[in-house]
Amino acid sequence: MRHTAAKAFTAVALAAALSAVAAPAMADPSTLPTLPAAQDIVGAGSDTTQALLNQFSVDYNASLGSGSTLPHLYSWDATGSATITPKTGAATINRPNGSGAGITALNGNTSATLDFARSSRAPQTGDLSSDLFVAFAKDAVTWSAKATGGHAPANLTTQNLFDIYSCAAGATNWSAFGGTAGTIKPYLPQASSGTRSFFLKAIGNPTLGNCVVTGPEENEGTNALLNDVDVIFPYSVGHWVGQANGHTTSSDDKGDLTLRSINGVAPLTGTGTLNAAFAAGTYGRVLYNVVRDTEWTATTTQGTALRAIFGPSGWICSTAGKADTTSYGYLTLPASACGSTTHI
Incomplete structure (x- = not known):
């Protein structure tokens, strides 16, 4: 049975103007001067949502302000080099191409390598009960x-x-x-x-x-x-x-x-x-980011960052995040659904 819950978390201060939507989305984090830090929130997976998550990365990180030591958000494209090292200290893994590959990579590694998987599908048979699907768009x-x-x-x-x-x-x-x-x-x-x-x-x-x-x-x-x-x-x-x-x-x-x-x-x-x-019909689907449920609820730096980005009161569900979602062609979810969680 699937269980769905929506939990309220502390909102992230929005420092970036909506004009940030027009900013060019970043490519792979490998284009940065250094790899993302070990504490950063890093993901991979679905081709469908990679461009939008890249834009989220640009705008969310800008909202933290220059010099912020809080965890930043980064996302690896579905295609490119055969292998990737997602962040500092991470294992080198085969680049996950697609929702299924992203979820498999999330389950096969720890947060030292990946924190989330992009998914354009809902939970299905074969997923782990610890895979928490966090909704963000339609x-x-x-x-x-x-x-x-x-x-x-x-x-x-x-x-x-x-x-x-x-x-x-x-x-x-x-x-x-x-x-x-x-x-x-x-x-x-x-x-x-x-x-x-x-x-x-x-x-x-x-x-x-x-x-x-x-x-x-x-x-x-x-x-x-x-x-x-x-x-x-x-x-x-x-x-x-x-x-x-x-x-x-x-x-x-x-x-x-x-x-x-x-x-x-x-x-x-x-x-x-x-x-x-x-x-609204048979061919409509919700888009998700998949996290590990124990990390989602944890009172750690990582857990706080995951909720501040993906949660009901997080940045992606904020006015600025929804502006990105609309610009990239998707429908926004109502407040009662954005950031809600589902698992097998």
């Missing part, structure tokens, strides 16, 4: 397809998606769904992706057929494999909106992919933001 997942010359239609149903990823007879050509004739190429992100596991569950957990290709990094529309008129690929709606808002890199970009409707409901509003009605 997202949704839909399917994407190439815009220029693409063969896919504007809408598919949940059953259509189930059949396509099952490679069912009669579901292998776009003409069967009102699109232009062309053999459908169903792609999925790499196996540890939270977006992948969420999407497959939402469409009914099909047994994947031989036509399905696994491999592209999630939410990277510029991947050459996706530059194909017949490809279908799940995509985070919030991440796509953030990319449309200019939060991009050479690889972290929507490219020529556009988001499509499911069951007749559009993932985007007329102004290009995440459609709350779409996010």
Whole structure:
């Protein structure tokens, strides 16, 4: 059984102005003059939320003030060098790519190496009871397809998606769904992706057929494999909106992919933001940062810092944190939900 709780903690003083939202987000902490300190709060994991957590790092650390000796916040990207040393004195580990890999790395190490994991999925079978999922934003997942010359239609149903990823007879050509004739190429992100596991569950957990290709990094529309008129690929709606808002890199970009409707409901509003009605349905999901429950409740420097960053009265749930969340394309959670905790 899952248990959910929301606890009030002392609020962090907000010293950074909202203009900090426009500041360029930092890259890997390895670009700093030195690695994060042993006491700093450091995480890794989900591709979906890495850009937003990078921005949180910039703005939260600025809020502490110059010369502050309090723990700072840092987050490692999902892709880059094969291995990382997250902070001073840490073990060198394989870079966690995806929600599942981040949670595995959190569980396989101590706070001397990692303090949290970014996760775009909720708790699931196989997670530890000590994994505490701390909510901070709302997202949704839909399917994407190439815009220029693409063969896919504007809408598919949940059953259509189930059949396509099952490679069912009669579901292998776009003409069967009102699109232009062309053999459908169903792609999925790499196996540890939270977006992948969420999407497959939402469409009914099909047994994947031989036509399905696994491999592209999630939410990277510029991947050459996706530059194909017949490809279908799940995509985070919030991440796509953030990319449309200019939060991009050479690889972290929507490219020529556009988001499509499911069951007749559009993932985007007329102004290009995440459609709350779409996010309220089957394809909506809460985003989390995962911590160890004993550290979350501890009266240590680390426990205090974790709550000051991720908690109900922490920085991410503050006005400044929510401004970052909105800028990066996600929906903010109400006060009763932001910073709430869930576990298996």
